[in-house]
Amino acid sequence: MLNLQEHAHRRWNPLTGDWVVVSPHRTRRPWLGHVERSSPSSAVVYDPECYLCPGNARAGGARNPNYPATFVFDNDFAALDLRVPQETCDLHGRGLLRAEGERGLCRVVCFSPRHDLTLPTMTPDQIRAVVDVWIEQHEELAAGDEIGYVQIFENRGAMMGASNPHPHGQIWATAHVPNEPARETHSLAGYLQLHSQCLLCEYLGLEEQARERIVFESQHFIALVPFWAVWPFEVLLLARRHFASIQDLEKDERSALAAALKEITSTYNGLFAADFPYSMGFHGAPADGQPHPEGHWHAHFYPPLLRSATGRKFLVGFEMLGSPQRDITPENAAARLREVAARP
Ligand code: H2U
Ligand code: ZN
Numbered sequence: 001m002l003n004l005q006e007h008a009h010r011r012w013n014p015l016t017g018d019w020v021v022v023s024p025h026r027t028r029r030p031w032l033g034h035v036e037r038s039s040p041s042s043a044v045v046y047d048p049e050c051y052l053c054p055g056n057a058r059a060g061g062a063r064n065p066n067y068p069a070t071f072v073f074d075n076d077f078a079a080l081d082l083r084v085p086q087e088t089c090d091l092h093g094r095g096l097l098r099a100e101g102e103r104g105l106c107r108v109v110c111f112s113p114r115h116d117l118t119l120p121t122m123t124p125d126q127i128r129a130v131v132d133v134w135i136e137q138h139e140e141l142a143a144g145d146e147i148g149y150v151q152i153f154e155n156r157g158a159m160m161g162a163s164n165p166h167p168h169g170q171i172w173a174t175a176h177v178p179n180e181p182a183r184e185t186h187s188l189a190g191y192l193q194l195h196s197q198c199l200l201c202e203y204l205g206l207e208e209q210a211r212e213r214i215v216f217e218s219q220h221f222i223a224l225v226p227f228w229a230v231w232p233f234e235v236l237l238l239a240r241r242h243f244a245s246i247q248d249l250e251k252d253e254r255s256a257l258a259a260a261l262k263e264i265t266s267t268y269n270g271l272f273a274a275d276f277p278y279s280m281g282f283h284g285a286p287a288d289g290q291p292h293p294e295g296h297w298h299a300h301f302y303p304p305l306l307r308s309a310t311g312r313k314f315l316v317g318f319e320m321l322g323s324p325q326r327d328i329t330p331e332n333a334a335a336r337l338r339e340v341a342a343r344p
Contacts, residue, residue, distance in 0.1 A: 004022070004024070004329065004331075005024050005329055005331065005332075006024055006025060007024070007025070008021065008022065008023045008024075008025065009021075009022055010022065010323070011227055011228045012228060013226075013228035014187060014191070014199055014203070014228075015183070015184045015187050015188070015199070015200075015228075016180070016183045016184065016187065017183065017187060018228075018323070018324075019323050020228055020229070020230050020323060020324045020325065020326060021318075021322075021323050021324070021325040021326070022325070022326055022327075022329060022330075023325060023326070023327050024327065024328075024329050024332075026327040027327045027328055027332075043116055044115055044116060045114055045115060045116050046114075046115055047115045047166070050115055050164060050166050051064075051164065052064070052071075052108070052110050052115075052164055052166035052168055053113070053115050053166060054066045054067050054071075054113045058073075058076055059076045059077070060076040062076065064110075066113075067110065067113055068113060069112070069113070069126070069129050070109065070110060070111060070112070070129055070130055070133045071109075071110040071113075072107055072108070072109050072110075072133060072137060072171075073107065073108055074105070074106070074107055074108075075106035075107060075108050075170070078105070078106035079104075079106055079172070080102060080103065080104030080105065080106055080172065080174065081103070081104070081105070082103050082104070082105065082146060083103075084101040084102065084103055085101045086100075086101050086103065086175070087100065087101050088100040088101075100176075102174060102175055102176060103146050103147075103174070103175040104147070104172060104173055104174040104175060105141060105144075105147070105171075105172070105173045106170065106171070106172050106173075107137065107170065107171045107172075107173075108168055108169075108170055108171075109130070109133060109134070109137070109168060109169045109170070109171060110166065110167070110168045111126075111127075111130045111167035111168060111169065112126060112167050114167075115165070115166050117167050118156070118165075118167050118265070118275070119154075119156075119167065119261055119262060119265040120262060120265040120266040120268075120269050122167070122262070124255065124258045124259050124262055125258075127258035127259075127261055127262055128254060128255050128258040130169075130258070131249075131254045131255075131257050131258050131261075132254065134152050134171075134246060134282075135246055135247055135249065135254070137150070137152070137171055138150050138152065138171075138245070138246050138247055138287075139247055141171065141173040141287070142173075142245075142247070142287030143287075144173070146175055147173045147174070147175065147287050148174060148175050148176055148177050148286055148287055148288055149173070149174050149176070149177040149178060149181060149286050149287055150171065150172075150173045150287055151171065151172045151173070151174070151178060151181070151281060151282075152169065152170075152171050152246070152281060152282045153169060153170055153171075153172075153279060153280065153281030153282075154168070154169035154170070154278075154279070154280050154281070155169075155170070155279050156265075156275075156276075156277055156278050156279070156280070157275060157276070157277025157278070158277070159277040159304055159305075159312060160277045160278060160279050160304065162277075173287075177286045177288075180283070181283050181284075181286070182286075184283055185285065185286060185292070185294065185295065187199065188200070188294035188295060188296065189294040191294070192293060192294040198242050198294065198296050199294075199296070200238060200242075200296035200298065201242050201296060203238075204222060204238050204240065207222065207224050208222070212331045212334065213225045213226070213227060213330055213331055213334040214334065214338070215235060215264070215267065215334055215337045215338050215341055216260075216263055216267075216338070216341045218256055218259065218260060218263075219240075219252075219256060220239065220240055220241065220252065220253045220256035220257070220260075221237055221238065221239060221240060221253075221256055221257065221260040222237075222238050222240060223235050223236070223237045223238075223260060223263070223264055224236055224238070224334060225330040225331075225333045225334040225337065226330065227330060228330075229326070229330045229333070230302075230315075230324040230326065231302045231303055231304065231313065231326075232303075232305065232306045232313055232326060232328050232333055233268065233271065233303050233305065233333050233336075233337060234300070234301060234302055234303070234330075234333075235264055235300075235301040235303075235337070236298060236299070236300060236301075237260055237261075237264065237298060237299040237300075237301070238296070238298050239253065239296070239297050239298065241253070242296055243295075243296075243297055244284055244285035244292040244293075244294075244295025244296070244297060245284045245285050245292075245295065245297060246282055246284055246297060248297070249297075261299075263341065264301060265278075267337055267340050267341040268301075268303060268337075270340040270341075270343060271305075271336065271337065271340050272305065272308055272309040273309070274309035275309075276303055276305060276309075277303060277304060277305065278301050278302060278303035278304075279301075279302045279303075280299060280300065280301045280302070281299065281300060282297070282298070282299050283297070283298055283299070283300065284297040284298075285297075306328075313326075
Protein backbone atom coordinates (compact mmCIF):
# COMPACT_ATOMS: atom_id res chain seq x y z
CA MET A 1 0.00 0.00 0.00
CA LEU A 2 1.28 3.45 -0.88
CA ASN A 3 2.76 5.09 2.20
CA LEU A 4 3.10 8.85 1.72
CA GLN A 5 5.78 9.07 4.42
CA GLU A 6 7.91 6.38 2.82
CA HIS A 7 7.35 5.79 -0.86
CA ALA A 8 8.18 8.15 -3.70
CA HIS A 9 4.95 9.60 -5.02
CA ARG A 10 3.54 12.68 -6.67
CA ARG A 11 0.96 15.03 -5.27
CA TRP A 12 -1.54 17.14 -7.15
CA ASN A 13 -2.08 20.84 -6.64
CA PRO A 14 -5.81 21.47 -7.22
CA LEU A 15 -5.19 25.23 -7.44
CA THR A 16 -2.80 25.03 -10.37
CA GLY A 17 -3.23 21.51 -11.75
CA ASP A 18 0.52 20.88 -11.28
CA TRP A 19 2.13 17.81 -9.77
CA VAL A 20 5.03 17.75 -7.31
CA VAL A 21 7.22 14.67 -6.78
CA VAL A 22 7.81 13.74 -3.12
CA SER A 23 10.72 11.45 -2.19
CA PRO A 24 10.53 10.92 1.58
CA HIS A 25 13.13 8.12 1.66
CA ARG A 26 15.82 10.55 0.44
CA THR A 27 15.84 12.49 3.71
CA ARG A 28 17.95 9.62 5.06
CA ARG A 29 20.72 10.16 2.52
CA PRO A 30 23.99 11.68 3.79
CA TRP A 31 24.26 15.39 3.26
CA LEU A 32 27.61 17.02 2.60
CA GLY A 33 26.53 20.64 2.86
CA HIS A 34 27.47 22.50 5.97
CA VAL A 35 25.80 25.11 8.15
CA GLU A 36 27.10 28.63 7.77
CA ARG A 37 26.07 31.71 9.65
CA SER A 38 23.87 34.06 7.68
CA SER A 39 24.50 37.79 7.62
CA PRO A 40 22.84 39.40 10.65
CA SER A 41 19.92 41.74 10.05
CA SER A 42 20.49 45.45 9.77
CA ALA A 43 21.18 47.03 13.15
CA VAL A 44 20.90 50.71 12.21
CA VAL A 45 17.58 52.49 12.72
CA TYR A 46 18.42 54.95 9.94
CA ASP A 47 20.80 54.43 7.03
CA PRO A 48 21.83 57.62 5.18
CA GLU A 49 22.51 55.49 2.06
CA CYS A 50 19.10 53.77 2.03
CA TYR A 51 16.69 54.88 -0.70
CA LEU A 52 13.70 53.88 1.45
CA CYS A 53 14.60 55.63 4.72
CA PRO A 54 12.64 58.84 5.52
CA GLY A 55 14.10 62.06 4.12
CA ASN A 56 16.51 60.27 1.76
CA ALA A 57 16.93 60.78 -1.98
CA ARG A 58 15.80 58.09 -4.40
CA ALA A 59 17.04 57.32 -7.89
CA GLY A 60 15.61 59.76 -10.40
CA GLY A 61 15.69 62.73 -8.04
CA ALA A 62 12.66 62.17 -5.81
CA ARG A 63 13.09 62.53 -2.05
CA ASN A 64 11.15 60.55 0.55
CA PRO A 65 9.09 62.56 3.03
CA ASN A 66 9.74 62.19 6.75
CA TYR A 67 6.99 59.57 6.94
CA PRO A 68 6.01 58.45 10.45
CA ALA A 69 4.52 55.01 9.70
CA THR A 70 4.07 53.72 6.13
CA PHE A 71 4.94 55.26 2.77
CA VAL A 72 3.90 54.32 -0.77
CA PHE A 73 5.51 55.61 -3.97
CA ASP A 74 5.49 54.77 -7.67
CA ASN A 75 8.47 52.55 -8.44
CA ASP A 76 11.19 54.68 -10.06
CA PHE A 77 12.10 51.69 -12.24
CA ALA A 78 8.57 50.50 -12.91
CA ALA A 79 8.34 47.40 -15.10
CA LEU A 80 4.99 48.61 -16.45
CA ASP A 81 3.21 51.83 -17.22
CA LEU A 82 -0.23 52.90 -18.38
CA ARG A 83 0.79 54.45 -21.68
CA VAL A 84 1.51 51.46 -23.90
CA PRO A 85 -0.91 50.79 -26.81
CA GLN A 86 -3.57 48.20 -25.93
CA GLU A 87 -2.92 46.19 -29.04
CA THR A 88 -2.42 42.55 -29.79
CA CYS A 89 -0.22 41.20 -32.53
CA ASP A 90 0.35 37.87 -34.18
CA LEU A 91 3.65 37.94 -36.06
CA HIS A 92 3.45 35.95 -39.31
CA GLY A 93 -0.26 35.27 -38.63
CA ARG A 94 0.19 31.64 -37.58
CA GLY A 95 -0.87 32.10 -33.95
CA LEU A 96 2.60 31.18 -32.75
CA LEU A 97 4.25 34.54 -32.16
CA ARG A 98 1.56 36.32 -30.19
CA ALA A 99 2.03 39.41 -28.05
CA GLU A 100 -0.10 42.10 -26.53
CA GLY A 101 0.52 45.48 -24.96
CA GLU A 102 0.49 45.22 -21.16
CA ARG A 103 -0.50 48.25 -19.15
CA GLY A 104 0.19 48.50 -15.47
CA LEU A 105 1.53 50.32 -12.44
CA CYS A 106 4.27 49.36 -9.99
CA ARG A 107 4.47 50.74 -6.49
CA VAL A 108 6.76 50.29 -3.51
CA VAL A 109 5.33 50.14 0.03
CA CYS A 110 7.61 50.98 2.95
CA PHE A 111 6.31 49.12 5.99
CA SER A 112 8.04 51.34 8.55
CA PRO A 113 10.36 54.36 8.74
CA ARG A 114 12.72 52.15 10.76
CA HIS A 115 15.47 50.64 8.62
CA ASP A 116 16.15 47.86 11.12
CA LEU A 117 12.64 46.42 11.53
CA THR A 118 11.07 43.46 9.71
CA LEU A 119 7.58 41.94 9.85
CA PRO A 120 8.61 39.62 12.72
CA THR A 121 10.10 42.48 14.73
CA MET A 122 7.30 44.99 14.05
CA THR A 123 4.40 45.16 16.52
CA PRO A 124 0.98 43.79 15.48
CA ASP A 125 -0.33 47.39 15.45
CA GLN A 126 2.47 48.49 13.13
CA ILE A 127 1.73 45.57 10.78
CA ARG A 128 -1.98 46.38 10.97
CA ALA A 129 -1.12 49.81 9.53
CA VAL A 130 0.57 48.03 6.62
CA VAL A 131 -2.53 45.84 6.12
CA ASP A 132 -4.65 49.01 5.96
CA VAL A 133 -2.31 50.47 3.35
CA TRP A 134 -2.48 47.29 1.24
CA ILE A 135 -6.29 47.48 1.34
CA GLU A 136 -6.34 51.19 0.42
CA GLN A 137 -3.92 50.57 -2.42
CA HIS A 138 -5.95 47.60 -3.66
CA GLU A 139 -9.12 49.70 -3.58
CA GLU A 140 -7.51 52.52 -5.50
CA LEU A 141 -5.73 50.40 -8.10
CA ALA A 142 -8.52 47.86 -8.63
CA ALA A 143 -10.95 50.71 -9.31
CA GLY A 144 -8.93 51.75 -12.37
CA ASP A 145 -10.63 50.83 -15.65
CA GLU A 146 -7.37 49.62 -17.09
CA ILE A 147 -6.45 47.34 -14.22
CA GLY A 148 -7.46 43.67 -14.18
CA TYR A 149 -5.42 42.39 -11.26
CA VAL A 150 -3.54 43.79 -8.27
CA GLN A 151 -0.63 41.68 -7.03
CA ILE A 152 0.69 42.59 -3.57
CA PHE A 153 3.95 40.90 -2.56
CA GLU A 154 7.12 41.07 -0.52
CA ASN A 155 10.56 39.77 -1.38
CA ARG A 156 12.52 39.31 1.80
CA GLY A 157 16.26 38.74 1.91
CA ALA A 158 19.00 39.05 -0.69
CA MET A 159 18.55 35.34 -1.51
CA MET A 160 15.07 36.18 -2.84
CA GLY A 161 16.21 39.25 -4.72
CA ALA A 162 15.25 41.94 -2.21
CA SER A 163 17.42 44.93 -3.00
CA ASN A 164 17.36 46.45 0.46
CA PRO A 165 16.83 45.22 4.06
CA HIS A 166 14.56 48.20 4.83
CA PRO A 167 11.11 46.61 5.41
CA HIS A 168 9.16 47.02 2.19
CA GLY A 169 7.02 45.27 -0.35
CA GLN A 170 5.76 45.89 -3.85
CA ILE A 171 2.45 46.16 -5.67
CA TRP A 172 2.11 45.48 -9.37
CA ALA A 173 -1.26 46.25 -10.92
CA THR A 174 -1.72 44.83 -14.41
CA ALA A 175 -4.29 44.99 -17.17
CA HIS A 176 -4.25 41.20 -17.51
CA VAL A 177 -4.54 38.63 -14.73
CA PRO A 178 -1.02 37.15 -14.27
CA ASN A 179 -0.43 33.40 -14.76
CA GLU A 180 -0.67 32.17 -11.17
CA PRO A 181 -3.88 33.92 -10.07
CA ALA A 182 -5.37 33.19 -13.51
CA ARG A 183 -4.78 29.45 -13.08
CA GLU A 184 -6.08 29.53 -9.51
CA THR A 185 -9.20 31.46 -10.51
CA HIS A 186 -9.84 28.98 -13.31
CA SER A 187 -9.49 26.00 -10.92
CA LEU A 188 -11.61 27.61 -8.20
CA ALA A 189 -14.36 28.46 -10.70
CA GLY A 190 -14.28 24.94 -12.15
CA TYR A 191 -14.55 23.37 -8.71
CA LEU A 192 -17.45 25.63 -7.71
CA GLN A 193 -19.31 24.75 -10.86
CA LEU A 194 -18.77 21.03 -10.42
CA HIS A 195 -19.31 20.71 -6.66
CA SER A 196 -21.29 23.85 -5.71
CA GLN A 197 -18.62 24.34 -3.04
CA CYS A 198 -15.52 26.45 -2.66
CA LEU A 199 -12.37 24.42 -3.27
CA LEU A 200 -10.45 26.18 -0.50
CA CYS A 201 -13.30 26.05 2.05
CA GLU A 202 -13.42 22.30 1.48
CA TYR A 203 -9.64 22.00 1.66
CA LEU A 204 -9.60 23.99 4.92
CA GLY A 205 -12.13 21.58 6.40
CA LEU A 206 -10.04 18.54 5.37
CA GLU A 207 -6.89 20.04 6.92
CA GLU A 208 -8.76 20.71 10.16
CA GLN A 209 -9.77 17.06 10.27
CA ALA A 210 -6.34 15.69 9.36
CA ARG A 211 -4.41 18.09 11.63
CA GLU A 212 -1.15 16.95 10.04
CA ARG A 213 -0.12 20.02 8.12
CA ILE A 214 -1.38 22.90 10.28
CA VAL A 215 1.30 25.28 11.59
CA PHE A 216 -1.00 27.45 13.64
CA GLU A 217 -4.61 28.55 13.81
CA SER A 218 -6.41 31.67 14.97
CA GLN A 219 -10.03 32.70 15.03
CA HIS A 220 -9.85 34.09 11.49
CA PHE A 221 -6.90 32.38 9.80
CA ILE A 222 -5.22 29.03 9.43
CA ALA A 223 -1.57 28.62 8.37
CA LEU A 224 -0.52 25.28 6.92
CA VAL A 225 2.04 23.58 4.74
CA PRO A 226 -0.19 22.63 1.81
CA PHE A 227 -0.44 18.96 0.82
CA TRP A 228 1.07 19.93 -2.56
CA ALA A 229 3.83 22.27 -1.28
CA VAL A 230 6.85 22.65 -3.57
CA TRP A 231 9.18 24.70 -1.36
CA PRO A 232 10.39 22.83 1.77
CA PHE A 233 8.71 25.17 4.25
CA GLU A 234 6.07 26.68 1.99
CA VAL A 235 3.05 28.04 3.88
CA LEU A 236 -0.49 28.75 2.73
CA LEU A 237 -2.36 31.22 4.91
CA LEU A 238 -6.10 30.74 4.47
CA ALA A 239 -8.85 33.04 5.64
CA ARG A 240 -11.44 30.95 7.47
CA ARG A 241 -14.30 33.02 6.09
CA HIS A 242 -15.06 32.76 2.40
CA PHE A 243 -14.40 36.11 0.69
CA ALA A 244 -12.70 36.97 -2.56
CA SER A 245 -10.71 40.15 -2.08
CA ILE A 246 -8.41 41.77 0.46
CA GLN A 247 -10.95 44.61 0.40
CA ASP A 248 -13.51 42.31 2.02
CA LEU A 249 -11.42 41.87 5.19
CA GLU A 250 -13.36 43.06 8.22
CA LYS A 251 -11.78 45.05 11.02
CA ASP A 252 -10.97 42.15 13.32
CA GLU A 253 -9.77 40.09 10.36
CA ARG A 254 -7.34 42.87 9.42
CA SER A 255 -5.80 42.72 12.89
CA ALA A 256 -5.83 38.93 12.77
CA LEU A 257 -4.01 39.06 9.42
CA ALA A 258 -1.35 41.33 10.93
CA ALA A 259 -0.93 38.88 13.82
CA ALA A 260 -0.76 35.91 11.44
CA LEU A 261 1.92 37.56 9.28
CA LYS A 262 3.98 38.24 12.38
CA GLU A 263 3.48 34.65 13.56
CA ILE A 264 4.51 33.06 10.27
CA THR A 265 7.59 35.24 9.77
CA SER A 266 8.66 34.82 13.43
CA THR A 267 8.26 31.06 13.12
CA TYR A 268 10.41 31.11 9.99
CA ASN A 269 13.12 33.10 11.79
CA GLY A 270 13.02 30.62 14.66
CA LEU A 271 13.53 27.60 12.41
CA PHE A 272 17.25 28.18 11.71
CA ALA A 273 17.73 31.00 14.26
CA ALA A 274 18.37 33.46 11.42
CA ASP A 275 16.58 35.90 9.14
CA PHE A 276 14.52 33.68 6.87
CA PRO A 277 14.22 34.79 3.24
CA TYR A 278 10.98 34.36 1.33
CA SER A 279 8.67 35.69 -1.33
CA MET A 280 5.17 36.17 -0.03
CA GLY A 281 2.08 37.54 -1.65
CA PHE A 282 -1.68 37.62 -1.69
CA HIS A 283 -4.09 35.98 -4.12
CA GLY A 284 -7.65 37.11 -4.54
CA ALA A 285 -10.18 37.64 -7.26
CA PRO A 286 -9.38 39.59 -10.43
CA ALA A 287 -10.21 43.30 -10.36
CA ASP A 288 -12.56 43.08 -13.34
CA GLY A 289 -15.68 44.42 -11.65
CA GLN A 290 -17.35 41.00 -11.88
CA PRO A 291 -18.59 39.05 -8.86
CA HIS A 292 -16.19 36.21 -8.07
CA PRO A 293 -18.11 33.73 -5.92
CA GLU A 294 -15.31 31.17 -6.47
CA GLY A 295 -12.61 33.42 -4.99
CA HIS A 296 -11.16 32.58 -1.59
CA TRP A 297 -8.56 35.09 -0.45
CA HIS A 298 -5.24 33.66 0.75
CA ALA A 299 -1.51 34.29 1.05
CA HIS A 300 1.40 32.16 -0.17
CA PHE A 301 4.82 32.09 1.46
CA TYR A 302 7.58 30.65 -0.71
CA PRO A 303 10.82 30.40 1.27
CA PRO A 304 13.89 28.87 -0.42
CA LEU A 305 15.69 27.48 2.65
CA LEU A 306 16.00 23.76 3.21
CA ARG A 307 18.58 22.67 5.79
CA SER A 308 20.09 25.79 7.30
CA ALA A 309 20.17 29.57 7.08
CA THR A 310 22.32 29.28 3.97
CA GLY A 311 21.42 25.86 2.57
CA ARG A 312 18.82 26.56 -0.03
CA LYS A 313 16.71 24.42 -2.29
CA PHE A 314 17.30 24.92 -5.99
CA LEU A 315 14.61 24.37 -8.55
CA VAL A 316 16.95 23.10 -11.26
CA GLY A 317 17.50 20.05 -13.43
CA PHE A 318 14.51 17.74 -13.21
CA GLU A 319 12.54 20.51 -11.57
CA MET A 320 13.10 22.91 -14.45
CA LEU A 321 12.67 20.30 -17.11
CA GLY A 322 10.28 17.87 -15.48
CA SER A 323 8.36 18.55 -12.25
CA PRO A 324 9.28 20.13 -8.92
CA GLN A 325 10.48 17.62 -6.34
CA ARG A 326 10.88 17.63 -2.58
CA ASP A 327 12.41 15.25 -0.02
CA ILE A 328 11.08 16.39 3.37
CA THR A 329 7.34 15.73 3.37
CA PRO A 330 4.88 18.60 3.90
CA GLU A 331 3.74 16.78 7.09
CA ASN A 332 7.29 16.71 8.40
CA ALA A 333 7.88 20.36 7.50
CA ALA A 334 4.62 21.36 9.23
CA ALA A 335 5.62 19.44 12.38
CA ARG A 336 8.95 21.28 12.50
CA LEU A 337 7.31 24.68 12.00
CA ARG A 338 4.62 23.85 14.55
CA GLU A 339 7.29 23.01 17.11
CA VAL A 340 8.96 26.41 16.56
CA ALA A 341 5.59 28.22 16.60
CA ALA A 342 4.69 26.61 19.94
CA ARG A 343 7.89 27.81 21.64
CA PRO A 344 7.25 30.50 24.26
P1 H2U B 1 12.78 44.89 -4.08
O1 H2U B 1 13.72 45.03 -2.93
O2 H2U B 1 11.71 43.86 -3.84
O3 H2U B 1 13.50 44.74 -5.38
O4 H2U B 1 11.96 46.29 -4.19
C1 H2U B 1 12.57 47.51 -4.26
C2 H2U B 1 12.07 48.28 -5.46
O5 H2U B 1 12.43 49.65 -5.28
C3 H2U B 1 12.68 47.84 -6.78
O6 H2U B 1 11.65 47.34 -7.60
C4 H2U B 1 12.64 50.23 -6.53
C5 H2U B 1 13.27 49.13 -7.37
O7 H2U B 1 12.91 49.29 -8.72
N1 H2U B 1 13.47 51.43 -6.37
C6 H2U B 1 12.89 52.66 -6.57
O8 H2U B 1 11.74 52.75 -6.97
N2 H2U B 1 13.63 53.80 -6.35
C7 H2U B 1 14.94 53.78 -5.93
O9 H2U B 1 15.52 54.83 -5.71
C8 H2U B 1 15.65 52.50 -5.81
C9 H2U B 1 14.83 51.26 -5.94
ZN1 ZN C 1 16.21 52.38 5.20
